[in-house]
Amino acid sequence: MIIAxxxxxxxxxxxxxxxxxxxxxxxxxxxxxxxxYSLLAASMFVTLDAVDxxxxxxxxxxGISTVLMIAVLALTGERERTPSHTPLVPLIVVxxxxxxxxxxxxxxxxxGDANAPANLHVAPRYLNDSFGEVGLPxxxxxxxxxxxxxxxxxxxxxxxxxxxxVMLLLGGRKGDDAGIKNEPEADAEANEGADADSDPKSxxxxxx
Amino acid sequence: xxxxxxxHYNYWIAILLMMIGLYTVVARGNLVKKLVGLNIFQTxxxxxxxxxxxxxxxxxxxxxxxxxxxxxxxxxxxxxxxIVVGVATTALGLALVVRIRESYGTIEEDELxxxxxxx
Numbered sequence: 423m424i425i426a427x428x429x430x431x432x433x434x435x436x437x438x439x440x441x442x443x444x445x446x447x448x449x450x451x452x453x454x455x456x457x458x459y460s461l462l463a464a465s466m467f468v469t470l471d472a473v474d475x476x477x478x479x480x481x482x483x484x485g486i487s488t489v490l491m492i493a494v495l496a497l498t499g500e501r502e503r504t505p506s507h508t509p510l511v512p513l514i515v516v517x518x519x520x521x522x523x524x525x526x527x528x529x530x531x532x533x534g535d536a537n538a539p540a541n542l543h544v545a546p547r548y549l550n551d552s553f554g555e556v557g558l559p560x561x562x563x564x565x566x567x568x569x570x571x572x573x574x575x576x577x578x579x580x581x582x583x584x585x586x587x588v589m590l591l592l593g594g595r596k597g598d599d600a601g602i603k604n605e606p607e608a609d610a611e612a613n614e615g616a617d618a619d620s621d622p623k624s625x626x627x628x629x630x
Numbered sequence: 631x632x633x634x635x636x637x638h639y640n641y642w643i644a645i646l647l648m649m650i651g652l653y654t655v656v657a658r659g660n661l662v663k664k665l666v667g668l669n670i671f672q673t674x675x676x677x678x679x680x681x682x683x684x685x686x687x688x689x690x691x692x693x694x695x696x697x698x699x700x701x702x703x704x705x706x707x708x709x710x711x712x713i714v715v716g717v718a719t720t721a722l723g724l725a726l727v728v729r730i731r732e733s734y735g736t737i738e739e740d741e742l743x744x745x746x747x748x749x
Contacts, residue, residue, distance in 0.1 A: 426636060433643040436677075440650040440670050449662055456666045463673045471690045471701035472680045478713045479676070487669065487720055494662060494724045498731045502660040503738050509657035516656070520649040524642060532637035534686030536699070541685060545702040553693050561691040561703040562710070570707055577711045584718035591725040 425469060432466045449500040453491040460484035474562045640681040647674035659739035661727045665720060672716045679705040 439459045446452050460483035467476035531538035548561055548569065556564040566574055647670055654667025683705035691703035731737050734745050 430639060433640065437643055437646055437650075440647050443666060443670065444650055444654050444658075449660065452663060452666055456669055459670065460673065463677065466677065467680055470680045470684045471688055472683070472706045472709070473690045473692075475676070475680060475706050475709050475713070478710055479673075482713055482717050483669075483673065486717055490717075490721055490724055491662065491666070494728055497728050498662065498737050502658070502663055503740075509653075512653055512657040516649045516653045519652070520645055523645045523648070527638050527641040527645065530638070530641055531682075533640050533681060534684050536685045536688075538682065540682045540705070541702045543704075545683075545704050548703055549691065549693075549700050559693045561693060561700070562706045565703055565707045566710060573707075573711055577715055580715050581718045584722045587722050588725040591722075591729050 428469050429466070432462055432469065436462045436466065447502045447504070449495055449502055450492075452502075453488060453495060456491070457484050457488040460487065474560070641678065644674045644678040644681065647671075647677070661730065661737040661739070662724075665723045665727070668723070669716070669720060672712075676709045676712065679709050 436459060439455055439462060443452050443455045443459065446455070460479055464476045464480040464484065467473070467479060531540075535541075548565055552561050552564040552569075553559065556568045558564045651667045651669070651671030651674060654670065655664050658664060658667065683702035685699060685701045688699040688701040689697045691700040691706065693700075727737055730742070734742055736742060736745070
């Protein structure tokens with residue numbers, strides 16, 4: 423019962439945080455709240471027995487994501503403008519999708535059901551045999567590194583691709599000009615002034 | 631009735647969060663805000679998966695003689711991978727935002743549309 427109460431409290435907090443994120447206009451507050459949201463999610467994962475996931479979410483979701491977003495806010499400004507159009511169509515679409523999904527949950531197995539289909543397929547085999555086959559007490563590690571090792575290889579490929587793409591997007595200008603730290607602001611202003619100049623590289627060259 | 635609510639509360643909140651994230655992505659014009667919305671959506675999917683792997687009375691899937699019931703480890707593995715991939719895509723999105731800000735001087739969707747029409 424205690425677990426259920428913690429569960430409900432954390433979920434309600436998550437909902438409240440998400441609504442606050444949606445409604446706030448100060449992007450700094452939004453990013454901070456998204457860090458809190460990730461931390462709440464991590465606590466939630468602990469109550470749901472997913473300790474490895476909780477570690478990762480706390481370190482990566484609440485830590486690295488927040489740092490990245492604050493770094494971007496420093497470059498782009500932290501105020502969101504009020505939109506000019508009314509968001510009626512998105513509201514209808516989201517409402518309909520949500521209603522359909524809620525309707526679908528009535529076919530889902532009850533929370534914590536040990537006989538749910540998801541818990542009867544390969545999971546018992548992993549739990550019973552992985553210690554003999556891999557020799558690690560932590561089943562999540564066994565599955566991640568051994569049974570589903572190719573998954574992890576694919577994950578590493580994705581991260582490598584993303585890292586290469588980020589470096590191509592942001593790192594390529596180092597050769598053009600040395601003063602890269604303050605360049606984005608000046609660059610953007612130069613572009614606004616020149617207006618027709620859509621190529622950022624030539625814009626940066628103009629300021630330098 | 632109460633039991634029915636308790637059985638599905640996790641799913642409902644996951645869906646609520648999913649819809650808030652989706653709405654933020656669709657209806658808000660600021661690109662950083664859109665990425666935060668994408669993160670909310672993503673975390674709600676993680677919540678949905680982990681919820682499905684929970685077994686009542688179970689413990690974390692780390693084998694020990696004192697326990698007999700464990701939660702399902704498979705969703706944990708899938709979501710572990712998804713979290714890390716999610717951060718990689720967030721970083722890529724943020725890099726694109728920085729690049730757009732450099733080229734156009736704004737990250738508001740309305741203004742970007744106007745600027746695109748001019749050039």
